[in-house]
Amino acid sequence: MKENWRFSDRIMQIQKSAIHEMTRLSRKMEDVAFLSWARPTSDTPEHIKDAAVKAIKKGLVGGYSESAGLPELRTEIVKKLHRDNNIDATNDQVLVTVGAIEGLAAAVMAIIDPGDEVILPTPTYSTHIRQVLIASGKPVLVPLIEEENFALNINGLKNAITPKTKAIMYCSPNNPTGTVFKEEELRQLAQISLKNNLVIITDEAYEYFVYGNNKHFSIASIPEIQKNVISSYTFTKTYAMTGWRVGYLYADEKLIPQITKAHIPFAICAPVVSQYAALAALKGPQDCVREFKDHYLSARNLMCERLDNLDSIFQYVKPGGSYLMFPKILVKEGQNSTAFCKNILKEAKVSTTPGIAFGPTGEGHLRVSFCVPEAQINKAFDRLESYFK
Numbered sequence: 001m002k003e004n005w006r007f008s009d010r011i012m013q014i015q016k017s018a019i020h021e022m023t024r025l026s027r028k029m030e031d032v033a034f035l036s037w038a039r040p041t042s043d044t045p046e047h048i049k050d051a052a053v054k055a056i057k058k059g060l061v062g063g064y065s066e067s068a069g070l071p072e073l074r075t076e077i078v079k080k081l082h083r084d085n086n087i088d089a090t091n092d093q094v095l096v097t098v099g100a101i102e103g104l105a106a107a108v109m110a111i112i113d114p115g116d117e118v119i120l121p122t123p124t125y126s127t128h129i130r131q132v133l134i135a136s137g138k139p140v141l142v143p144l145i146e147e148e149n150f151a152l153n154i155n156g157l158k159n160a161i162t163p164k165t166k167a168i169m170y171c172s173p174n175n176p177t178g179t180v181f182k183e184e185e186l187r188q189l190a191q192i193s194l195k196n197n198l199v200i201i202t203d204e205a206y207e208y209f210v211y212g213n214n215k216h217f218s219i220a221s222i223p224e225i226q227k228n229v230i231s232s233y234t235f236t237k238t239y240a241m242t243g244w245r246v247g248y249l250y251a252d253e254k255l256i257p258q259i260t261k262a263h264i265p266f267a268i269c270a271p272v273v274s275q276y277a278a279l280a281a282l283k284g285p286q287d288c289v290r291e292f293k294d295h296y297l298s299a300r301n302l303m304c305e306r307l308d309n310l311d312s313i314f315q316y317v318k319p320g321g322s323y324l325m326f327p328k329i330l331v332k333e334g335q336n337s338t339a340f341c342k343n344i345l346k347e348a349k350v351s352t353t354p355g356i357a358f359g360p361t362g363e364g365h366l367r368v369s370f371c372v373p374e375a376q377i378n379k380a381f382d383r384l385e386s387y388f389k
């Protein structure tokens with residue numbers, strides 16, 4: 001049969017994900033030391049799983065919930081926003097979503113018209129760039145300042161604003177660099193957005209994983225800017241709930257109904273069983289979050305020590321948050337990060353993610369994740385040391 005249709009332009013402009021490509025290649029091999037996924041390898045804590053089972057047994061999860069999410073879950077989220085993010089919200093300012101990702105996609109759909117520009121400090125989580133593209137928006141990438149520990153380039157951001165700029169979208173702690181943007185930088189960003197009437201879209205997936213003197217700051221806690229901010233949060237990282245697909249957005253009560261118009265055709269509502277699990281996560285003991293954080297901190301330190309032994313190959317900025325880091329590749333072969341990562345996968349059986357996946361300024365780098373058991377980090381670096389000897 002003759003094909004007389006073609007895929008949409010919005011889809012054809014999206015390139016294959018480098019992370020999935022590395023996963024595909026790794027699966028073809030045995031005994032790979034995996035540092036390429038940004039997902040917790042720990043299992044979801046028992047009390048959260050038990051609550052989900054209880055909800056199933058009670059017959060609570062077979063139907064849809066309200067599109068905005070279970071009211072009792074939103075009530076707990078409001079308490080959490082107040083306690084941990086310094087944001088005073090009401091239930092009407094919360095939308096429970098299918099992970100942070102669906103919330104962000106719905107937010108971008110609600111804000112961006114074709115041709116609108118969205119400024120993204122890069123390197124950044126590549127899904128954000130794709131979300132803008134799928135909405136037929138134009139991503140405008142402004143490099144972070146690597147020499148200053150990947151700080152936000154405030155002047156660069158100001159200079160990137162044009163009459164078509166609609167929004168600024170960032171994640172902090174940042175994937176892939178692990179940078180925690182400073183409160184003073186974010187306050188400057190808030191002023192810029194107010195002056196230029198821009199929406200700020202934040203991804204705070206790693207909010208609880210910040211180390212040393214770094215502090216996570218939610219820009220939505222600045223009262224003047226609340227009407228211009230959409231912030232996303234997730235249970236994925238905090239409670240090792242990747243597969244449950246539950247997160248939420250905070251935004252002004254005028255914005256939430258508009259974003260919900262995009263949320264419904266994508267999702268109707270977040271999985272109800274997962275919403276009960278999320279409720280248990282918020283109401284239950286928080287020791288698991290501290291334990292994950294302690295593990296990531298010690299895994300980060302181990303990874304930094306192991307990278308120090310390879311200082312003629314990699315140069316890194318110690319990440320202040322997340323469980324990711326983004327070393328620069330010093331050897332010539334690293335100029336093509338995709339070829340470099342494929343090569344170390346093939347020759348040393350270590351899976352990493354090429355930096356180019358996170359925007360053009362990521363080229364010449366690779367992303368490695370420390371959300372894995374320490375034995376995995378040692379295995380990977382033992383292999384890299386032998387390979388580069």
Ligand SMILES: Cc1ncc(COP(=O)(O)O)c(C=O)c1O
Nearest residue numbers: 038099100101175205234236247
């Ligand atoms: C910055 C960032 N945001 C969001 C996500 C995905 O979040 P969720 O599982 O809640 O959709 C990831 C996953 O790697 C991430 O790194």
